[in-house]
Amino acid sequence: MSRAEARASSATAVRAALALLAVLPAIALAHDERGQAAGILAGLAHPVSGFDHVLAMIAVGLWGAVLGAPAIWVLPVAFPLVMAFGGLMGLLGVPLPGVEFGIAASAIVLGAMVLAELRPPLWVAAALVAFFAIFHGHAHGRELPAGASALLYSLGFVIATGLLHGVGILLGFAHRWSAGRLAVRIAGGGVALAGLFFLWRALA
Amino acid sequence: MKGRTNVRVGVAAALLGAAAPARAHLVETGFGGFYDGVAHVLLTPADLLVVLALALLAGQRGARAARWTLLAFPAAWFAGAAFGAFVPGDGALPVLTTLTFGVTGALVALNARLPPGAVAALSVAVGLVHGYVNGATMAPGGAGALEVTGAVTAVFCLYTVVAAYVTTVRVAWGRIAVRVAGSWVSAAGILMLGWLARGSV
Numbered sequence: 001m002s003r004a005e006a007r008a009s010s011a012t013a014v015r016a017a018l019a020l021l022a023v024l025p026a027i028a029l030a031h032d033e034r035g036q037a038a039g040i041l042a043g044l045a046h047p048v049s050g051f052d053h054v055l056a057m058i059a060v061g062l063w064g065a066v067l068g069a070p071a072i073w074v075l076p077v078a079f080p081l082v083m084a085f086g087g088l089m090g091l092l093g094v095p096l097p098g099v100e101f102g103i104a105a106s107a108i109v110l111g112a113m114v115l116a117e118l119r120p121p122l123w124v125a126a127a128l129v130a131f132f133a134i135f136h137g138h139a140h141g142r143e144l145p146a147g148a149s150a151l152l153y154s155l156g157f158v159i160a161t162g163l164l165h166g167v168g169i170l171l172g173f174a175h176r177w178s179a180g181r182l183a184v185r186i187a188g189g190g191v192a193l194a195g196l197f198f199l200w201r202a203l204a
Numbered sequence: 205m206k207g208r209t210n211v212r213v214g215v216a217a218a219l220l221g222a223a224a225p226a227r228a229h230l231v232e233t234g235f236g237g238f239y240d241g242v243a244h245v246l247l248t249p250a251d252l253l254v255v256l257a258l259a260l261l262a263g264q265r266g267a268r269a270a271r272w273t274l275l276a277f278p279a280a281w282f283a284g285a286a287f288g289a290f291v292p293g294d295g296a297l298p299v300l301t302t303l304t305f306g307v308t309g310a311l312v313a314l315n316a317r318l319p320p321g322a323v324a325a326l327s328v329a330v331g332l333v334h335g336y337v338n339g340a341t342m343a344p345g346g347a348g349a350l351e352v353t354g355a356v357t358a359v360f361c362l363y364t365v366v367a368a369y370v371t372t373v374r375v376a377w378g379r380i381a382v383r384v385a386g387s388w389v390s391a392a393g394i395l396m397l398g399w400l401a402r403g404s405v
Contacts, residue, residue: 073380077313077387084391091398151249151302154395158388 039149043156046140047164052103052198053140057161059110059191060129061168062184065175066114071122072172075129076165080158082130086137087154100202102135107195114188136161241354244342250301251334251359257308257389258330259363260382262323263370264312269320270367277327278360284335285352289343297337298400304330306393312386331359 047053060079064072089096096102109128112118120128140157171187174180245251258277262270308330311318318326338355370382 073383077380077383080387080391081310081313081394084394087395088398091395091402093402149249150399151253151392151396154399155249155253155388155392157395158391162384162388 038145039152040156042145042148043153043158044160046143046153046157047160050140051194052107053136053161054164055191055194056103056106056110056132056136057164058168058171059107059114059188061165061170062114062172062188062191063110063125063129063168064165065169065172066117066184067119067122067125071125072169074122074126076162076169078126079129079133079165080162082133083137083161084154084158086134087140088137089134090138096135096138099135099139101199102132103139104195104198104202106132106135107198108192109195111188111190111192111195115185115192116188117185237348237350238354238357241342241351241356242358243354244338244351245355245358245362250298250305251338252362253389253392254301254305254308254330254334255359255362256366257305257312257386258327259366260312260370260386260389261308261318262327262363263367263373264315264379264382264386265318265320265323267371269318269323270371272320272324273327273367274364276324277331277363278356280328280331281335281338281359282352282356284332284337285339285342285355286335287332288336288339288341289352290339292340292343294340296341297333299397300333301337302393302396302400304333306390306397309386309388309390309393313383313390315383 047057060075064075067075086096110132113128145153172184175184245255258273262273308326311326335356339352342351342355373379373382
């Protein structure tokens with residue numbers, strides 16, 4: 001091999017090595033935990049991405065504030081647990097007919113309760129909210145983005161839902177004043193009207 | 205001569221293109237094994253949630269329950285980790301580790317009036333399970349006594365701070381916030397069981 005040929009050969013070798021370095025896979029560090037940031041962010045964002053879910057959750061908080069203690073804390077404690085059971089049903093493939101109608105009905109009924117300031121016994125209010133929670137969990141709790149941590153997605157989903165209840169409760173505190181009381185009732189009416197729209201959309 | 209050069213280039217190319225082996229690994233903080241163990245607990249959601257749920261439960265049940273659990277829980281975690289390091293078995297046990305924080309969170313949400321002994325017994329069971337999983341998953345990654353000690357220290361500190369704080373909460377809304385937090389932890393556990401049943405994780 002001449003000197004020029006040797007130089008060309010080594011240059012080719014260097015180029016090949018550099019090209020292969022560019023595609024050298026990094027060491028895979030296998031680990032159980034992955035997709036954590038994506039999971040928690042997607043979970044937190046999911047409940048606020050659906051207007052039907054947002055309004056119904058705020059209505060739960062508003063109704064809790066209208067009902068006063070102990071409902072104001074029973075409903076936010078019970079709702080996430082029952083909603084998770086709804087999600088579990090969905091994940092296990094247990095069919096639930098009329099999910100969209102159930103969600104629309106939740107906004108209508110809960111909004112109407114706030115509008116009319118109805119105060120049924122605590123067990124009736126809890127049962128009603130729990131009944132609707134199943135539909136919300138079934139519809140919304142099983143949409144895991146690819147690669148996201150399922151546990152943190154679930155936690156984010158539950159936390160965002162709970163915070164929406166908190167928003168409803170905080171708005172509901174205005175119920176103590178006469179002008180605020182009217183505003184809360186109007187808000188309830190608005191939620192019920194939106195529920196009618198959701199129902200019309202589900203029927204269409 | 206030319207053939208030999210081509211062989212060398214070929215061997216070099218093959219070496220460069222070869223994928224390095226995948227291996228189980230701890231989070232590397234760069235501060236040594238102790239802090240790697242601390243980071244392992246802080247970055248493992250199931251561990252964090254169970255420590256949080258147990259601290260909420262113990263704090264909710266009062267100073268006596270919190271005191272009984274203060275040493276029992278980390279000690280059980282350490283014992284479980286030591287056992288897991290020597291007998292790794294299946295390793296992660298995701299259903300069991302989900303059930304632990306799911307059930308503990310539900311007890312908080314329900315404000316279950318458990319006696320201090322029952323809280324301590326629960327903490328030992330929970331500590332053994334999660335400690336075992338820690339030991340079984342950390343040891344193959346090269347973790348030793350230092351990493352396990354770091355993990356147990358993180359558990360102890362986190363538990364102590366949260367339980368001590370919850371023990372002092374007297375206002376009504378504060379007690380409700382504790383129950384709501386338990387409800388969220390439990391709900392996440394219920395959903396997680398669904399994901400596990402569906403095989404999505």
